Amino acid sequence: xxxxxxxxxxxxxxxxxxxxxxxxxxxxxxxxxxxxxxxxxxxxxxxxxxxxxxxxxxxxxxxxxxxxxxxxxxxxxxxxxxxxxxxxxxxxxxxxxxxxxxxxxxxxxxxxxxxxxxxxxxxxxxxxxxxxxxxxxxxxxxxxxxxxxxxxxxxxxxxxxxxxxxxxxxxxxxxxxxxxxxxxxxxxxxxxxxxxxxxxxxxxxxxxxxxxxxxxxxxxxxxxxxxxxxxxxxxxxxxxxxxxxxxxxxxxxxxxxxxxxxxxxxxxxxxxxxxxxxxxxxxxxxxxxxxxxxxxxxxxxxxxxxxxxxxxxxxxxxxxxxxxxxxxxxxxxxxxxx
Amino acid sequence: xxxxxxxxxxxxxxxxxxxxxxxxxxxxxxxxxxxxxxxxxxxxxxxxxxxxxxxxxxxxxxxxxxxxxxxxxxxxxxxxxxxxxxxxxxxxxxxxxxxxxxxxxxxxxxxxxxxxxxxxxxxxxxxxxxxxxxxxxxxxxxxxxxxxxxxxxxxxxxxxxxxxxxxxxxxxxxxxxxxxxxxxxxxxxxxxxxxxxxxxxxxxxxxxxxxxxxxxxxxxxxxxxxxxxxxxxxxxxxxxxxxxxxxxxxxxxxxxxxxxxxxxxxxxxxxxxxxxxxxxxxxxxxxxxxxxxxxxxxxxxxxxxxxxxxxxxxxxxxxxxxxxxxxxxxxxxxxx
Numbered sequence: 001x002x003x004x005x006x007x008x009x010x011x012x013x014x015x016x017x018x019x020x021x022x023x024x025x026x027x028x029x030x031x032x033x034x035x036x037x038x039x040x041x042x043x044x045x046x047x048x049x050x051x052x053x054x055x056x057x058x059x060x061x062x063x064x065x066x067x068x069x070x071x072x073x074x075x076x077x078x079x080x081x082x083x084x085x086x087x088x089x090x091x092x093x094x095x096x097x098x099x100x101x102x103x104x105x106x107x108x109x110x111x112x113x114x115x116x117x118x119x120x121x122x123x124x125x126x127x128x129x130x131x132x133x134x135x136x137x138x139x140x141x142x143x144x145x146x147x148x149x150x151x152x153x154x155x156x157x158x159x160x161x162x163x164x165x166x167x168x169x170x171x172x173x174x175x176x177x178x179x180x181x182x183x184x185x186x187x188x189x190x191x192x193x194x195x196x197x198x199x200x201x202x203x204x205x206x207x208x209x210x211x212x213x214x215x216x217x218x219x220x221x222x223x224x225x226x227x228x229x230x231x232x233x234x235x236x237x238x239x240x241x242x243x244x245x246x247x248x249x250x251x252x253x254x255x256x257x258x259x260x261x262x263x264x265x266x267x268x269x270x271x272x273x274x275x276x277x278x279x280x281x282x283x284x285x286x287x288x289x290x291x292x293x294x295x296x297x298x299x300x301x302x303x304x305x306x307x308x309x310x311x312x313x314x315x316x317x318x319x320x321x322x323x324x325x326x327x328x329x330x331x332x333x334x335x336x337x338x
Numbered sequence: 339x340x341x342x343x344x345x346x347x348x349x350x351x352x353x354x355x356x357x358x359x360x361x362x363x364x365x366x367x368x369x370x371x372x373x374x375x376x377x378x379x380x381x382x383x384x385x386x387x388x389x390x391x392x393x394x395x396x397x398x399x400x401x402x403x404x405x406x407x408x409x410x411x412x413x414x415x416x417x418x419x420x421x422x423x424x425x426x427x428x429x430x431x432x433x434x435x436x437x438x439x440x441x442x443x444x445x446x447x448x449x450x451x452x453x454x455x456x457x458x459x460x461x462x463x464x465x466x467x468x469x470x471x472x473x474x475x476x477x478x479x480x481x482x483x484x485x486x487x488x489x490x491x492x493x494x495x496x497x498x499x500x501x502x503x504x505x506x507x508x509x510x511x512x513x514x515x516x517x518x519x520x521x522x523x524x525x526x527x528x529x530x531x532x533x534x535x536x537x538x539x540x541x542x543x544x545x546x547x548x549x550x551x552x553x554x555x556x557x558x559x560x561x562x563x564x565x566x567x568x569x570x571x572x573x574x575x576x577x578x579x580x581x582x583x584x585x586x587x588x589x590x591x592x593x594x595x596x597x598x599x600x601x602x603x604x605x606x607x608x609x610x611x612x613x614x615x616x617x618x619x620x621x622x623x624x625x626x627x628x629x630x631x632x633x634x635x636x637x638x639x640x641x642x643x644x645x646x647x648x649x650x651x652x653x654x655x656x657x658x659x660x661x662x663x664x665x666x667x668x669x670x671x672x673x674x
Contacts, residue, residue, distance in 0.1 A: 063426070097459040106458045113425070114458045118449050124415050125450065128422020128430075135378070135404065136427055154442065158415030165410055318460040319494050321518045324547065324591040327494075 007216070009280050015056065015076075015212055016275060017289055019048040019268050022072035024293035025081060026243075028301060029088060029102070033247045037305065038088045040102045043243030044071035046259060047175055049267045050209030050237040052076045053216045054143065054173060057223045061140030063133070065113045065126035068103045069175070069241075070145055077110050081296060085304040097318070098310040111140075119180075120150035123159030123172070130168035141169040141226050149180025151193050160200040163232040170232040171222055175209060177241035182254040194236035202232045209237030210259075210267040213274075242266070346539065353539040358531045362504035363393045363469075366511045367431065369541050371401050374429060377515070380407040380416055381433030381469075390435055391471055391530055417443035417468065421451045421520075424466040429515065437472035437524065438481045444489070451520045452495030465518045467511070471527035472500075473565040473612050474644075474654050483649040485565070485613035490522045491590040491622075497546060498590040500524040502567035504535045506587055509544025516543065524589075526565035533568055549593035551600075553583040558671050559600040561623055562610040563587060566659050570610050573661040579668055589619055594626055601627045605636035606671040610659050615643040637674030640667040 026045050032038040044051075047069060055076025058064065066073055074084060083095065087105055090098035096106055106114035113129070116122060126144040133140060150156050151174060163170040174193050178185050185193075197204025203225065207218030215237060222233040240259045244251045251257070259265040264273070275281045316323060316331040323331075346355050357365070371377045379394055385408035388395035398406040409416050413434055420430040434440045440447070447468070455463050474483030490498045497519060501507040507525070514521040552571060558579065562570045563586035574581045582600045586593060601607050607627060609620035620641040627639060642659045650657055 095459055095461060096457060099457050099459060104457070106461065108458070108461050114454060114462060116449055116453075116457070118445055121418070121445060121450055124418020124446065125422035125425065127415075128419035128424070129426045130422075131419065132423045132426035132428045154412075154414055155418065155446075158412045158418065161410055161412065162415050162419055166407075318456045318458075320455070320497070321463065325594060326591060 007213070011056070012212070012275060012280060015052050016271055016281070018052050018055075018072060018076050019271065020289050021081075021293045021296065022048050022051075022075050023268055024290065025075070025084070025297050026071055028297040030243070030247060032301060037301070038102055039090075040247055041088070042069050042103045042246045043241075044069050045261060046240045046242035046267060047177055047209070048072040049212045049271065050173070050175055050207070050215045050239055053212060053219050054145065056216065057219050058143060059140060060111070061138070063111050063113065063126070063129050063140060063142045065122045065129070065142065065144040066105075066115065067122065067146050067150070068115050068117070069147065073145070074105065074107065074110075074112070077112070079107050079110050079112070081300045082304055083107065085301050086307065089304055089307070090310065091304065091307040092310050093304075093307045094310065097314050120146055120153035120155035122146075123150070123155045124162065126170055127159050127162045127166075127168060130163065130170045131166060134168060141171060143171045143173065145173045145175055147180060148174060148176040148178070148185045148188055148193060149183070150174070151196065152188055160196070160202070160232065160234065164200040164202050167231045169226050169229060171226045172232060172234045174234070174236045175239055176236050177239045179241050179245070179255065181245040181249060184255070192236070194234060197234035202234060204234040204236065206236045206238060209239035210265075210270065212271050239267070347536070349536070354536045355539055356534050356536050357504050358534050359501065359504045359507045359525065360391060360393055360530045362507045362537050363511060363525070364395055364397075366508045366541070367394060367397060368400070370512070370515055371397065371405065373541070376427065376429040377431060378405045378407065378423065378428055379431050379433065380409050380420060382409060382411055382416070382435050384408060384433050389433060391527065393469070393525075394433065413439055413443040414446050417446040417451060420466045420468070421446060421454070421464050424464045424520075425454065425462045429465055431467045431469060431515075434468060434470040436478075436482050437470040437486050438484045440470060440486070447490070447496070448493050452493050455519065456495060463518045464520050466520045467514045467523050468520070469523045469525060471525045471530070473526050473528050474649050475528035475565070475658055477651070477654065479651040480648050483654065485611070485644060487524055487589050487613055488618055491619060495520065496590060497521045497588070498524065499546060499588045500526060500564035501587065502526065502529060502564055502585050503533050505537050506544050506550070508537055509542055510546070510587065512541050513543045513546045517546070524564065528565050529568065544587065547588050547591045547593055549596040550585045550587055551582070551596070552585050553581060555579070555581040555583070555604070557581065557604060558606040558608060558668055559584065559604045560608045560610060560664075560668070561586065561597060561600065563589065563619070565612045566610045569659060569661065570664060573664045576661065577665055581668070586619075592619075592622065592626065594630070597623055597626055598630045601631040602634040605634050606674070607635070607639045608642060608664070608667045608671055609639065610642045610664055612644045612658060614646045615641055616646050618643055637671045640671055642667045
């Protein structure tokens with residue numbers, strides 16, 4: 001676990017590398033979508049710092065109920081890029097057998113739960129998981145991430161209320177990137193998101209999610225509060241969605257970009273500038289890190305594209321533990337001659 | 339008839355008790371909780387109050403508030419929380435106080451609970467039971483009377499069962515408990531205390547997906563389930579109909595072989611259920627028979643169901659399939 005007060009150079013460098021890998025991967029996925037290799041993508045650009053900070057503070061035993069825009073968190077927690085591409089491609093090696101559209105990951109070995117499209121619907125699940133951990137006296141807390149749009153859902157309300165009533169160890173982290181597709185956060189809610197915690201009788205705070213050090217400093221208190229069994233905590237991390245909502249979205253229709261890729265406000269650039277100033281890295285290091293990341297992503301995607309597809313009949317599996325007669329009959333129907 | 343409720347008797351080496359559906363479910367939950375620490379109950383008013391229908395009566399005292407959880411008023415919270423608990427090692431049995439109130443949790447049921455096994459390639463499962471009373475006849479008006487089984491039976495990943503008596507109530511609940519997948523357990527509230535049966539004191543299973551032949555007959559098949567089963571039995575007994583009566587017990591998956599077998603046997607089929615007619619379970623049964631046994635039919639298939647209207651308050655008796663409507667359909671089928 002990182003402690004901001006004595007964050008080592010190695011830790012900062014490692015975080016920087018993850019950020020570069022995440023950004024490079026993100027851009028690679030978007031360009032692959034444009035080429036028709038990957039079907040869809042929800043870009044992660046801009047949200048790397050808060051995600052890496054969560055990953056640095058989370059323990060192995062913590063359960064994470066992430067949402068569909070958490071690529072850097074996956075990398076920080078050690079999920080191999082090859083498995084990420086397998087999911088994005090829906091190939092025969094995808095752990096989920098090609099059942100979900102891109103970015104709807106589930107990496108159980110890394111204690112990531114499962115991602116759904118309906119926004120916020122994973123939050124009550126996180127509460128149930130926390131209940132289960134407490135009941136079974138297991139180590140670890142539950143961490144749930146979500147966007148600003150999710151704070152308007154009934155699921156958000158239900159989850160924060162339940163976690164608080166049952167005094168469960170859930171850390172809620174809202175990655176407030178300012179936009180829910182085309183809706184600015186000012187139209188999403190009139191209240192400050194972190195202030196909503198008060199309505200549930202739990203502490204809440206806002207952190208600068210575009211700054212690694214502020215994110216770590218802010219999260220540290222929240223993590224230790226939840227870990228000590230005092231109950232749930234709501235953190236609002238302000239960040240910015242640099243890209244579109246998804247590869248099907250054109251933000252030019254509804255906003256003027258406030259932060260652009262590589263500008264001085266870009267969270268990665270901010271970290272880079274800080275590290276340069278501190279003398280922790282130099283320009284050569286930046287260049288080689290980016291080159292390495294690019295090579296890693298290019299090579300891995302090329303390799304994963306050659307993985308065989310999911311067998312067609314597998315679409316009838318895992319509906320139930322054992323299929324009912326309808327799935328059996330329909331599976332046979334797939335291969336019946338005319 | 340002498341009320342034998344609560345009297346323990348020994349039949350063929352097995353102790354049995356004459357009990358109603360509420361007593362049967364209560365005792366079943368009690369025994370499952372005693373056997374398996376993973377079983378936790380959650381829902382509104384199920385602890386201190388023992389449930390508005392008393393199905394969970396006294397279980398809080400026995401097992402404590404960690405295992406019998408009075409939740410805040412949030413159906414989606416109950417279902418979502420139960421789903422997360424089920425994914426992480428518990429065996430939650432949730433209660434939705436009235437099936438009419440389940441709809442805030444519909445997204446959780448349809449998009450999370452039922453799809454998690456599938457969407458994770460079988461790496462997570464959701465062994466959760468949702469118990470919920472349904473149906474009218476208790477002067478409950480629009481929002482304490484609906485029969486919404488079709489909403490759930492239309493969703494792959496769910497299993498939907500409904501007992502019509504205390505024996506099946508225990509057997510189906512035990513089978514639902516043994517499944518590693520979500521089960522919607524629909525309880526016909528009108529029958530909660532209306533019918534008693536002799537139920538073995540132990541835990542036993544009633545196989546999911548298997549209908550029960552309640553009466554053998556040759557002239558007409560009556561296919562029904564849940565709340566309308568006693569109405570059908572009374573009607574055929576009173577009118578001396580030589581009917582083959584099938585109680586489906588499971589609505590997803592339907593017992594297609596029992597349905598086709600009885601249709602082929604009599605050639606005349608009447609389907610009776612309380613839920614509205616349009617796209618009700620009866621429509622699916624009719625389609626299965628049309629696909630697999632149409633050559634055996636001697637008359638059209640007739641459906642006697644709730645009407646395609648919201649459930650009325652005054653005149654609720656007109657909504658519920660009764661002897662008169664059932665017999666009218668039977669006569670039409672027989673005289674075709």
